[in-house]
Amino acid sequence: MRNGKRPSLEDIARKAGVSRSTVSRVINNDPNVKLETREHILKIIEQERYNPNTIARMMVTGRTQVIGVVVPHEYQIFFNDPYYFPALLEGVSATAIERDYAMLLWVRQSGEDEGIFYRRILQNGLMDGVILASAAINHSLIGYLLEMNIPLAMVERPGMDDNRVSYVTIDNAAAARTAVEHLISNGRRRIGIMTGALDNMDAVERLEGFKQTMRDAGLRDDLIAYGNFQRRSAYESTKQLLDQGIDAVFSCSDIMAQGVYEALNEAGCKIPDDVAVVGFDDLPTATKLDPPLTTIRQPLREKGAIATGLLLDAVEGKSHAAQHIVLPATLVIRQSSGG
Amino acid sequence: MRNGKRPSLEDIARKAGVSRSTVSRVINNDPNVKLETREHILKIIEQERYNPNTIARMMVTGRTQVIGVVVPHEYQIFFNDPYYFPALLEGVSATAIERDYAMLLWVRQSGEDEGIFYRRILQNGLMDGVILASAAINHSLIGYLLEMNIPLAMVERPGMDDNRVSYVTIDNAAAARTAVEHLISNGRRRIGIMTGALDNMDAVERLEGFKQTMRDAGLRDDLIAYGNFQRRSAYESTKQLLDQGIDAVFSCSDIMAQGVYEALNEAGCKIPDDVAVVGFDDLPTATKLDPPLTTIRQPLREKGAIATGLLLDAVEGKSHAAQHIVLPATLVIRQSSGG
DNA sequence: AAGATAGATGGGAGCGCTCCCAAGCTTCCC
DNA sequence: GGGAAGCTTGGGAGCGCTCCCATCTATCTT
Helix, strand or coil, X not given: CHHHCCCCHHHXXXXXXXXXXXXXXXXXXXXCCCHHHHXXXXXXXXXXXXXXXHHXXXXXHCCCCEEEEEEEEEHHHHHHCCCHHHHHHHHHHHHHHHCCCEEEEEEXXXXXXXXXXXXXXXXXXXXXXXXXCCCECCCHHHHHHHHCCCCEEECXXXXXXXXXXXXXXXXXXXXXXXXXXXXXXXXXXXXEEEECCCCEHHHHHHHHHHHHHHHHCCCCCCCEEECCCCHHHHHHHHHHHHHCCCCEEEECCHHHHHHHHHHHHHCCCCCCCCCEEEEEECCCHHHHCCCCCEEEECCHXXXXXXXXXXXXXXHCCCCCCCCEEEEXXXXXXXXXXXX | CXXXXXXXXXXXXXXXXXXXXXXXXXXXXXXXXXXXXXXXXHHHHHHHCCCCCHHHHHHHHXXXXXXXEEEEEEHHHHHHCCXXXXXXXXXXXXXXXXXXXXXXXXXXXXCCCHHHHHHHHHHHCCCCEEEECCCECCCHHHXXXXXXXXXXXXXXXXXXXXXXXEEEEECXXXXXHHHHXXXXXXXXXXXXXXXXXCCEHHHHHHHHHHHHHHHHCCCCCCCEXXXXXXXXXXXXXXXXXXXXXXXXXXXXXXXXXHHHHHHHHHCCCCXXXXXXXXXXXXXXXXXXXXXXXXXXXXXXXXXXXXXXXXXXXXXXXXXXXXXXXXECCEEECCHHHCC
């Protein structure tokens, strides 16, 4: 505190005429301090504008009150899918703040090598735990984190290692079934699917749900176009579906539904009269498309919030086994699906 | 390292038969180490998978290699303006990574009190410096940071305290002039402006630039509608402009231009035949509007990257005075402005 | 009233690192 | 060949905190 430096515990103790330990007790709300002593110390803390040194505390407690949020995509994805990550992030942030953690954000740079990206994260050494915001199946990062004993929670379902990693996901197969059955009940029979990237468990499960539902209804389950969740991929492969003669498309993301719309418009197909469309995610854009998009709503914010809860329970030793939570997703019916 | 704990410098030193200091020198690339000693130590470091303890290092160096990115808006803004912050963030991140800093993200929770938000940030005690991603005029946070001697850089121009704070901005007045002169040269005379929130210096400067240019051209400078950068505000106040009879609108953000489009469409005005529109920002949406939007492009990514450069120069003591950088903004001509 | 117990407080140890100074060992040059 | 100069290396001190144990006083118990 002299010469402009921040005051330390010791400085406060000296000023208050007590010991380091007593001041520490006051700061950490230890009940074993006489009321008047506490008040006296509190006053000095206030007047000296004392703030405990976070780093010294970290050093001795071994805890940082910091979690990492890892977005293993390049920034570009933020732009293509401008709602998804912010919504997730808001959920993560809500829980983190509530439980007094700060968030370190890790996004892969355009062109950055995956290994270098992971090294950046792992060497940082400042995180009590990590939220992995992605459903891509192979993340060597998962293995590294487990090995280094850093708690981890995912907001999607990882492909393997299920039983060592906590995650929050939705019931993708059931959601796909809901979407497809909706189309069937609207009289559609030749229903195609625009898949997401199949290195992603969500995409795989949605495809499975689609196939199963179609088979159960005695319909063809092989009208499949392969997309990668991005608009462009859907725009391009919609043509293949059209060649096979379809009357509906189940698009595994709203972003891709935009591409489907474009391709259908170009081909002169009316939505929903000629071809019905159902999307997935219920992004804000869904309402802005013409016609407004029927889609599956995922509780993104909740996914983030709950995953962070799981993570912090693990960090704080409140839970030991990995937990798996499946949230419901609901169909939001608008005009694009007809009926 | 015994019983599963991470190895320390001392452990490595013991294993290598040297002292703590020598290992430390190797890690910090001190040239004063014999080549073979270095190689031997490096091998042991490798085989023990040693990583220096970041926190202990912070404690003694007083530096954390962490910067904070403060977004003093609620998450909702991320959604309304889905390109702006990610682009900025990408720029910040690029420089941060290059110079070996991690990013702590601070976004205000919906409904969170401003004071509480600032306290969260200020008490964190883990940041070497802060990027403030906002142009709002009054930020008590600025004062607090200056007082606590935490370096700070802004990606917009603060209203006051200019000379104590580094920032990167664009020449808003010149940009407004370019936009308005473009409209004038296309034959427009009754040009209205849709302003941004006027507690924001960018918005103020754009309005000034607009007025000045109109006056210089001998035209009315009082066709003003007050917006707040959001779509809805523009949609609502466009009507006032229409009542005054306009043939062009200079909208101070692309997001607001969407609202302007909606209001014009509803009123049966053709764009650009009846009313020309120029936007600001050049978000991806600009090309997707019908007709595509003529707008001012801001170098958002560069703003973030350069501001972070200024910040880190201050953090590392490479610069001492506050620096102010003004980047150019360019007009991107599409169909909405006619001509 | 004497011993047991609970309530307050003090202070050493130690977290893992960097910084600094001391000291040993070579090498070189007149 | 002796001393200066450079190259390596070692180890104490200290960053600011929490944890733990020791100590002291006040209160309780029989």
